[in-house]
Each structure stands twice: as C-alpha cells, then as structure tokens.
Amino acid sequence: MSEKHATDAYYKPYDGPAGGWGALKSTQHFWLSSGNATRNVRTLLNTNQPHGFDCPGCAWGEQHKPGMVRFCENGAKAVNWEATGRTVDAAFFAKHSVSALYAQSDYFLEYQGRLTEPMRYNPNTDHYEPIAWDDAFALIGETLRGLDSPDQVEFYTSGRASNEAAFLYQLFARAYGTNNFPDCSNMCHEASGYGLISSIGIGKGTVSIDDFEQADAVFVFGQNPGTNHPRMLDTLRDVIKHGKQVLCFNTLKERGLERFQHPQNPLEMLTNGFTPLNTAYFTPKLGGDMAAVRGIVKVLIALEEEAQQRGEQVFDHAFIAEHTQGMDDYLAQVKATSWEKILEQSGLTREEIVSAAQVYAKADSVICTWAMGVTQHKHSVPTVHEIVNLLLLRGNLGKPGAGACPVRGHSNVQGDRTMGINEKPAAALLDKLAERFGFEPPRNHGHAVVPAIHAMLEGKSRVFIGLGGNFAAATPDTPATEQALRNCDLTVQISTKLNRSHLVTGKNALILPCLGRTDIDMQATGSQHVTVEDSFSMVHASSGVLEPLSLEMRSEPAIIAGMAKATLGNHPVNWMELIEDYDRIRDLIAEVIPGFTDFNQQIAQPGGFYLGNSAREHRWNTPASKAIMHSHELPRHILHDAAAEHLTDATLIMQTLRSHDQYNTTIYGLNDRYRGIKNERKVVFINPADLERLGFSEGQEVSIRSVWNDGQERRVDGFKLVPYSIPAGNVAAYYPETNPLVPLTSVGDYSNTPTSKSIAVVLEPHQSARIA
Structure with a gap:
C-alpha cells in the first residue's frame, strides 16, 4: 500500500467551510475503501439509531431531531474503519515479523484490518503464532496467581469499552486485589474530573444537550469540534440560528469553529451557503485560557461596581449567598492580579477580553464547554476552577440553558468512570462491592497512567492488560513507555485492530481479538446489547448489526470473564453464567452503581435514560455542602x-x-x-x-x-x-x-x-x- 507520493503537494490553505461537500466526499471515500462497501450502507444507517449501535467516534449526545442519518464524517470514518472486510490472521503474522511491523507507520498497521484469532508472541521467531482461547486464559491465570502481589498488575482501560465490560473488569481486578486502573481519561479529562469534583462535588458536566437550545451564550474553550466531535457543530449552528452568541477561545484558527455547511441541509449544499459558527473568535496563547477567564472576571467586577451605583447588580448575589463558598477570597485574588500579567499570559488584548465579558454579563444563561486545550497543562485544574467560578458568579449552574460542559472524546470514557474504573475509588463504591459480593476490596489507591509507567519501568509492576486502546502510542515519552511495557513478564492486548502496542511486547505477549461496536454479539441466550454513557449523562443501548468476520472473535465481557474464571475460579461470581445473558450483568450494576435502578427496564426506552446530576439540582457533594470557589494565582509560567x-x-x-x-x-x-x-x-x-x-x-x-x-x-x-x-x-x-x-x-x-x-x-x- 502506498502511503503517499513524493510529488504530491503537502500544503494548500483550505478556504471552504467545515462539513458540506468535502465531508460527503470524505465519507464516500472511507465507505468505498472499507473493503465492505455494500454491507456498510446498512451499517452506517444503524449508527446512533434505536436498536442500532452507538457510534464509536465520540461521546457527543443525540439531539432529538427527526431524520434517518445520525452520523457525522468522523463517525462514518470510525464505522467504516471498524467494519472493514480486511483481516489480520495467522497467515498475516506468519508473513510479517514483529520487528518488520514495528518499522511501519501507525496508519499502515491499522489499515491491515480486523484481528480475527488469538495470538501469542514467540520471541524465538519474532512472530505471533495462534493460541487457543483456553490456553491464552490459562497463561493469564497462571501468571497472575504467581505474582508476589496483585498490585503488580496494571489493568488499563480504553474509553470505548462498554458499561458492561467496564463493570466486569473492575470487579475482576478488585476481587483479584488491586485498584491499579490506568485509563485513557488519565491522559485527557482528569483535570476536568478533579476540578469539578473539588468545586461542585461531581466530576461530570451539568448540562443536557437540550440546554444548548435555551442558552443565550456558549463559551467554547480549548477545543476543535470540526475535527474531534463534528456533531457538536450542528448544535452550535443551531445556537447561532436562534440568534444567540458563540464565543470561541482556541489557539489555532480552526475552520470548524469559523463556518459550517450542514451536509443534511439541501439549501446550504446547493447554494454553497454556510453558517458562521462564531460570533467572536479569540486566539489565546497556549495555556492562556485561565488568564483570559481571569480577565473576564476582572471586567465583571468593574461592571458590578458600576451597577451597584445604579442600584443594580451583575453578580447573582442570592445564588452566591445560598450556594457558594469562597467568593470573597476569589474576588480578592482577581483584583490582585495585574492586567499586565493577564494580557501577557493570555496573549489577548484588553479590548478582546472586555468584549467577551460584556457578552457574558448580558446573557441570562451561559454554557462553558472545554476539552484538551484546557486539560493538558500544568495548571489545568486551576483553569477548570476558574471556569467554574465564572459560571457561579452569575448563577449559571443548575438552570436551563446554563452550566459546565467538558466535552469527552471516547464514546464511553465517562461511563467507564461511572462503572468504577478509577484508581482512587470512592469508599461508597467499595462498601457496595463488599456488601453485594462478600469480599473486601482493596482500599489503597492504585496507579493512574503515569504512575503505572513508572511502576513498570522500575519493575514494580510485571503484567499489563489493556482493555482496548493503544497504550504505547497514546502515552507520553514514547521510548520510556515502550521500555516499561518490554519490562513486563506478560502483556495482554484486547483489541479490534492491529496497532503499535501489539509490537511492544513483554516477555510473554497475547493479542486477544474482540468484537467491535458494529458486530453482532451472540451469546447463549441470543444476541446481546451493551450500553454507553455520553457527555450528558445519558445512557444508551448499543446493538451490533454485522456478522463478525471470524468465529474466533469474542466480546469484551466474554474475554474479561474468561480471564477472571482462569484466575479466580467462580469467585466472587459465576463469570461464565453472566456472559450467557448481559441482563445479568446489568442487574448487578443496578445493585451497586447509583442511578441504575431497573437498569434493564430503563434501557428499553428509546434514546436511553438520564442518570441525573447532583450539581444541576443544587446538591453540592462537597465538604461544605456548597459549591467551592477556589482561588489560585495565575501560574508564574505555564511550563514546569x-x-x-x-x-x-x-x-x-x-x-x-x-x-x-x-x-x-x-x-x-x-x-x-x-x-x-x-x-x-x-x-x-x-x-x-x-x-x-x-x-x-x-x-x-x-x-x-x-x-x-x-x-x-x-x-x-x-x-x-x-x-x-x-x-x-x-x-x-x-x-x-x-x-x-x-x-x-x-x-x-x-x-x-x-x-x-x-x-x-x-x-x-x-x-x-x-x-x-
């Protein structure tokens, strides 16, 4: 396969809108090149539909709009990429050594197709060779039982794992005896979770997708929806169509945040029209969002002082008095921050900041959204605190059209946390596990991603099990991470497609091929569905529609149950009995996880069900039982x-x-x-x-x-x-x-x-x- 041609131009500025004919052309290209084009028409039409499967592309929620098509360009790419007709089997691995594959690009590796049978690495030949499922499980069980401590295992999770798989995974690991749960959220939205929990008592966004229809203004910080979650563009487009304000703060000028042509709008497509997506676009320096918000609040203080002289107010003093703690200290911190520092660190002009503050002050309901442009800095948690403080000053939490909205990437990264994938579990969860399953789960904190890499480098952790994802490619300091994996006695990768992590092996290494979202999951009682949670705390059912390419593929829950049975026997549950019917897994979830009462009945509802949000209801699960307004100085420098x-x-x-x-x-x-x-x-x-x-x-x-x-x-x-x-x-x-x-x-x-x-x-x- 040729990846590129030397004569091709590599850069030409793009002048068109996001979406539109370009998105349709791209969708067609990936559909035709999937190796499964005819079958994938039906697959795409079942994306995000009732009785279909949840798109593996992102965690953006579903708007309640009529229409057949509910996928975007990136969703089409994800579906066609997974539902390919190409296969990576024993013959492929016999042909290609691990060393030769390691020299290929990441694009080449995943392009080869779906993994179709379990494989074990042979270091003597440098090739993967077939292994029976029972033998693979036996190797895992023998290795885990032979370790000095359960804390020598790292149980990694990708955010695309289903709620059912995540619940079984955390139950297996905790029954085994560890809280080592490095997961993909440690590398993206961990700052959102920490910042929100410490401010409002819950680590999730407080808005529903319907709130965007009622918002007067939406402030978008540090994200590029056009590339990362294109369905959000449709939502922002509607905000502007309703005559409301969208303000974008992003370091790069991104076309998806400037103008958008809706591929399902015939008038826009035929007339080459488009919707301008921003009513104001600001390009702060990297790491400058905290300073930008600090400047907005500094302007709001001045506007409040002017309003008080007229007997009016800008701040919602009744809300602040009833629901918050720490405002005086925070406002004192803002007043002590010089404009020189704000302008230098934000990279914005004072006029730009004033204009943004005036929009915020005039809007009765405001949503603040953010993503990795906010959360992957040294001072990301203080930045999240700053955004929450901005919302609290005008009571923009817990009312229609207002709230905090961290935009998740993986389609169930939020659900995995809800199910207990957390290296620092809440005592309430552990108490419930102990009560329901009759064992004492570990109470010590486990490893997140970075500590897990250190532990493997130092020989303190000896086994790595990856439930999806591509750990070697996703993590920082690639040579160090790869050495950490190579130090392991055993690495296990549960995957749909070949990737970099399969080529960075421990002394023993297994590839276990799993079903994807698009695949029919047939168990003893019939076809199964799984569930996922989106960015708005809506839980949806997902049912695959394609016959798997190989009978050797197994579902993630079945693989987890096989590992657990080989390691623990029937402790603390009959693992294989649960796999016969996933309703049994959901019954256990309903007994342990808050919000999932009558899980199997609730998931039968079209569109799923809402888990609720304590902060949205003005129930603040903080030590003070109020929302906390944290005070931080602007960082001395955004770098370490x-x-x-x-x-x-x-x-x-x-x-x-x-x-x-x-x-x-x-x-x-x-x-x-x-x-x-x-x-x-x-x-x-x-x-x-x-x-x-x-x-x-x-x-x-x-x-x-x-x-x-x-x-x-x-x-x-x-x-x-x-x-x-x-x-x-x-x-x-x-x-x-x-x-x-x-x-x-x-x-x-x-x-x-x-x-x-x-x-x-x-x-x-x-x-x-x-x-x-």
Missing part, C-alpha cells in the same frame, strides 16, 4: 520549572493535536483537510513571524527537540514547517508522532495528566539537511 529555567529566545511552546483524518491514535488517512495538509503528517504549524525570526523557511525540514532538565535527549526528526494562524511563540504538531517529546515527569498539578499542550521545544535544521 524543569523547562522554564532553560527558556531562550529560540524556545517555543508546542501542543500536540489530531489531524482531521484521525481519532486519538487511530490514523484513518494522511490528510488534514481543514488545515490544508495533504498526504503528510510530519508537519509543524508555526506563526509566520516566528518562521522569519528563527531563520527558517516554509516547507523546510526540521528536528524538534524538547527542553527538560533531566539530561535525556528527546527529539523527533524530519518535520516540515507550515506557516499558520497561531500566536507567536507557539507551535503545533500531530501526535502520536510527537509524543516522544512529552517528558514522563511533565504532568499537571493535582491531575497527573501529561502536559501535551505545553511542551517547551527548540526547532533545529534536520540532521540530513545539515549534512547536505
């Missing part, structure tokens, strides 16, 4: 001291990001349509002034070296420079190619999340260019 102390005029701050043909570490193609990139991934987006200042030229190949004071060299080579609308001093490049630049010890305060949006780097002429 280990990088900041080495800053020079040549140092830039880099963020990693996705391309448009990408979902997390899954690379669907080599194009990034909205940013104008074609057939290339190794690019660096840079401000034209920095390009000139540093003596580089457009298209020049450079090496990127990260700046950190631990004595290790972190460098990636052969990246082309692309001038782009991004603040001076900032650059951006795609992951996972640039994950090697993120130091393992560069993590967020409180959250321990890798700081993938604020990496100090230096650009240098590429080595081959210097030799030439």
Whole structure:
C-alpha cells in the first residue's frame, strides 16, 4: 500500500467551510475503501439509531431531531474503519515479523484490518503464532496467581469499552486485589474530573444537550469540534440560528469553529451557503485560557461596581449567598492580579477580553464547554476552577440553558468512570462491592497512567492488560513507555485492530481479538446489547448489526470473564453464567452503581435514560455542602520549572493535536483537510513571524527537540514547517508522532495528566539537511 507520493503537494490553505461537500466526499471515500462497501450502507444507517449501535467516534449526545442519518464524517470514518472486510490472521503474522511491523507507520498497521484469532508472541521467531482461547486464559491465570502481589498488575482501560465490560473488569481486578486502573481519561479529562469534583462535588458536566437550545451564550474553550466531535457543530449552528452568541477561545484558527455547511441541509449544499459558527473568535496563547477567564472576571467586577451605583447588580448575589463558598477570597485574588500579567499570559488584548465579558454579563444563561486545550497543562485544574467560578458568579449552574460542559472524546470514557474504573475509588463504591459480593476490596489507591509507567519501568509492576486502546502510542515519552511495557513478564492486548502496542511486547505477549461496536454479539441466550454513557449523562443501548468476520472473535465481557474464571475460579461470581445473558450483568450494576435502578427496564426506552446530576439540582457533594470557589494565582509560567529555567529566545511552546483524518491514535488517512495538509503528517504549524525570526523557511525540514532538565535527549526528526494562524511563540504538531517529546515527569498539578499542550521545544535544521 502506498502511503503517499513524493510529488504530491503537502500544503494548500483550505478556504471552504467545515462539513458540506468535502465531508460527503470524505465519507464516500472511507465507505468505498472499507473493503465492505455494500454491507456498510446498512451499517452506517444503524449508527446512533434505536436498536442500532452507538457510534464509536465520540461521546457527543443525540439531539432529538427527526431524520434517518445520525452520523457525522468522523463517525462514518470510525464505522467504516471498524467494519472493514480486511483481516489480520495467522497467515498475516506468519508473513510479517514483529520487528518488520514495528518499522511501519501507525496508519499502515491499522489499515491491515480486523484481528480475527488469538495470538501469542514467540520471541524465538519474532512472530505471533495462534493460541487457543483456553490456553491464552490459562497463561493469564497462571501468571497472575504467581505474582508476589496483585498490585503488580496494571489493568488499563480504553474509553470505548462498554458499561458492561467496564463493570466486569473492575470487579475482576478488585476481587483479584488491586485498584491499579490506568485509563485513557488519565491522559485527557482528569483535570476536568478533579476540578469539578473539588468545586461542585461531581466530576461530570451539568448540562443536557437540550440546554444548548435555551442558552443565550456558549463559551467554547480549548477545543476543535470540526475535527474531534463534528456533531457538536450542528448544535452550535443551531445556537447561532436562534440568534444567540458563540464565543470561541482556541489557539489555532480552526475552520470548524469559523463556518459550517450542514451536509443534511439541501439549501446550504446547493447554494454553497454556510453558517458562521462564531460570533467572536479569540486566539489565546497556549495555556492562556485561565488568564483570559481571569480577565473576564476582572471586567465583571468593574461592571458590578458600576451597577451597584445604579442600584443594580451583575453578580447573582442570592445564588452566591445560598450556594457558594469562597467568593470573597476569589474576588480578592482577581483584583490582585495585574492586567499586565493577564494580557501577557493570555496573549489577548484588553479590548478582546472586555468584549467577551460584556457578552457574558448580558446573557441570562451561559454554557462553558472545554476539552484538551484546557486539560493538558500544568495548571489545568486551576483553569477548570476558574471556569467554574465564572459560571457561579452569575448563577449559571443548575438552570436551563446554563452550566459546565467538558466535552469527552471516547464514546464511553465517562461511563467507564461511572462503572468504577478509577484508581482512587470512592469508599461508597467499595462498601457496595463488599456488601453485594462478600469480599473486601482493596482500599489503597492504585496507579493512574503515569504512575503505572513508572511502576513498570522500575519493575514494580510485571503484567499489563489493556482493555482496548493503544497504550504505547497514546502515552507520553514514547521510548520510556515502550521500555516499561518490554519490562513486563506478560502483556495482554484486547483489541479490534492491529496497532503499535501489539509490537511492544513483554516477555510473554497475547493479542486477544474482540468484537467491535458494529458486530453482532451472540451469546447463549441470543444476541446481546451493551450500553454507553455520553457527555450528558445519558445512557444508551448499543446493538451490533454485522456478522463478525471470524468465529474466533469474542466480546469484551466474554474475554474479561474468561480471564477472571482462569484466575479466580467462580469467585466472587459465576463469570461464565453472566456472559450467557448481559441482563445479568446489568442487574448487578443496578445493585451497586447509583442511578441504575431497573437498569434493564430503563434501557428499553428509546434514546436511553438520564442518570441525573447532583450539581444541576443544587446538591453540592462537597465538604461544605456548597459549591467551592477556589482561588489560585495565575501560574508564574505555564511550563514546569524543569523547562522554564532553560527558556531562550529560540524556545517555543508546542501542543500536540489530531489531524482531521484521525481519532486519538487511530490514523484513518494522511490528510488534514481543514488545515490544508495533504498526504503528510510530519508537519509543524508555526506563526509566520516566528518562521522569519528563527531563520527558517516554509516547507523546510526540521528536528524538534524538547527542553527538560533531566539530561535525556528527546527529539523527533524530519518535520516540515507550515506557516499558520497561531500566536507567536507557539507551535503545533500531530501526535502520536510527537509524543516522544512529552517528558514522563511533565504532568499537571493535582491531575497527573501529561502536559501535551505545553511542551517547551527548540526547532533545529534536520540532521540530513545539515549534512547536505
């Protein structure tokens, strides 16, 4: 397969709207190239439909609109990518050694197709070889029973696992004796969870998708819906159609946040019209969102003081008095923050901040949304606190059209947490497990992702089990992470498709092929459905519609049950009996997890059911039984001291990001349509002034070296420079190619999340260019 042609132009600025004919053309391309085109028409039409399957593409909720089509361009990519007709079987692994596959790109690996039979790595031949399911389970059980401590196992989870799989997984691990649950949320929205719980007592967003119809203004911080969750564009489009305000704060100028052409709107398509998606667009520096919000509040204080002189008010004093704690200290902190500091760190002008504050002050109901542009910095938790404080000042929590909305990526990352995938479990959950299942679960805190990598590097953890995902590619400091996995006695990857993690093996390694969302899951009592939770706490049923490509594929719940049975026998449940009928798993969930009473009955409702939200109901599960307004100084510098102390005029701050043909570490193609990139991934987006200042030229190949004071060299080579609308001093490049630049010890305060949006780097002429 040819990945690209040297003669192809790699960069041409994109002038069209997001969505529209480009989205339809892209959808058609991925549909036709799936190797399953005829069958996948039916598959796509069952996406997000009643009695169909939940889209694996993102966690955005469903609007209650009539119509047959409920998928976006990226959803179509995800569905066709999973529902491919290509297979990776024993013959494939006999042909390709692990070393040869490791040298291929991530795009090449996943393009090969679906994994169809369990495999075991043979280090003597450097090939994967077939293994029977029973033998694979026996190897896992024997290895786990032979360890010195249950805490020597890392139970990793991808956010695409179903509620049923996640519940069984956490039950298995805790019955075994550990709370080691590194999961994908540790690398993305951990700061949202920590920040919200410590502020309002619950780690989830407080809005429903219907709130967007009632919002007067929506503030969008640090996210690019056009690439990462395109269905959100439809929601924002409706906000503007209703005459309301959308304000976007994003470091890069993103076409999806500027204008959108709805592929299902005939008038827009035929007339080439579009909806402008922002009523104001601000481009703060990387890590500057906290300072921008601090500036908005500083303006609001001045507006409040002016209003009081007229006998009026800007702040909702009744709400503040009844429902909050800490306002006086917070406002004192804001007043003590200089405008010089706010403007320097935000990168915005005072006029821009004032204009945003005036919109907020005039709106009766405001929603604040955010994603990884907020959560992957050293000071991400204080930034989330700052956003919550902004909402609390005008009572914008718990009323129609208002609230906090962290936009999740994986389609069930929120549900996994609800089911107990948490290295720091609540005592109430552990008490319920003990009461229902008759064993004492471990009470000590386990490992999140970064501590898990350290534990494997140090030999303290000896087994890695991955329930989905691509741990080796998703994590920071790639060489360190890969060495950590290689240190293990056993690595187990439960996967749908071949990826980088299968090629970074422990002394023993297994690939266990699982069913995907699109596959029919047939068990003893018939076809099964699973459930997922979206960003709005709605729980939906999901039923696959395609016959699996191989009888050797097993569902995630069945694989977990097989591992548990081989390790624990029938303790604390009859694992295989649960797999016969997933209603039995849901009955257990209903007994243990709050909000799931009558789970099997509730999930039969069209559209699923709402779990509820305590903060939305003004029940604050905090020590003070009120919403807490936390006070933080603006960070001295957005970087860790280990990088900041080495800053020079040549140092830039880099963020990693996705391309448009990408979902997390899954690379669907080599194009990034909205940013104008074609057939290339190794690019660096840079401000034209920095390009000139540093003596580089457009298209020049450079090496990127990260700046950190631990004595290790972190460098990636052969990246082309692309001038782009991004603040001076900032650059951006795609992951996972640039994950090697993120130091393992560069993590967020409180959250321990890798700081993938604020990496100090230096650009240098590429080595081959210097030799030439």
